[in-house]
Amino acid sequence: MKKVLFVEDDEAFYNLCAMELKMKGYEVSHVADGSQAIEKIRTEKPDLVLLDIVMPGMNGLDVLKEMKDQDDIKDIKVAMLTNFGMDDNVNRAMELGADDYLMKYNIVLSELPTKVASILGDELNADKSVKMKG
Secondary structure, X not given: OOEEEEEOOOHHHHHHHHHHHHHOOXXXXXXXXXXXXXXXXXXXXXXXXEEEOOOOOOOHHHHHHHHHXXXXXXXXXXXXXXXXXXXXXXXXHHHHOOOEEEEHHHOOHHHHHHHHHXXXXXXXXXXXXXXXXX
């Protein structure tokens, strides 16, 4: 089972997204503060980090930079979450090594598992429904 870690301070947004991903068989975990993200990434070893750019504690760009500087977690895939479109933050995130970015206001929840599967190179998983894990 593929693991997805949300680093996101908007609980409602996280809950909506997590439900969609869990229904497709992903294991989903969450941390709401950027300053706790690196430790959580190390302990969880997710396949993908969905990383908000604007957060309390430590912003997503700083988390991404620290991830990419650490040998044990630098190869974990990262997709940035943003409300701001193709702005300087998104450009900077891609330069720092983000694999993709998602526009939060533009996400169609039912399509999120397909997008996650695409980022992970796991297209088959996006097409099969599995029982929701409790």
